[in-house]
Amino acid sequence: MKGESSELELDAVGLLCPEPLMKVRNKIRQMEDGQTLYVRASDPTTEHDLKNFCHFLNHDLLRIVHSPNLLEFWIRKGGK
Numbered sequence: 001m002k003g004e005s006s007e008l009e010l011d012a013v014g015l016l017c018p019e020p021l022m023k024v025r026n027k028i029r030q031m032e033d034g035q036t037l038y039v040r041a042s043d044p045t046t047e048h049d050l051k052n053f054c055h056f057l058n059h060d061l062l063r064i065v066h067s068p069n070l071l072e073f074w075i076r077k078g079g080k
């Protein structure tokens with residue numbers, strides 16, 4: 001259950017650091033400013049990586065949902 005709207009989705013479940021971050025980075029590059037990306041991941045280090053990624057590149061980490069063995073993120077691409 002996503003609970004938020006997003007234009008694009010990325011499934012990084014089963015991938016280990018740094019793969020989820022690299023996939024998010026590549027997907028964000030293809031997006032327009034203001035679009036939202038929904039990400040599913042299972043590696044707990046992904047949360048730290050995506051928080052830093054969004055902070056340094058001025059993207060909005062809109063929401064994080066923690067479930068057993070699953071992390072969900074909604075990231076809105078910001079302008080540069």
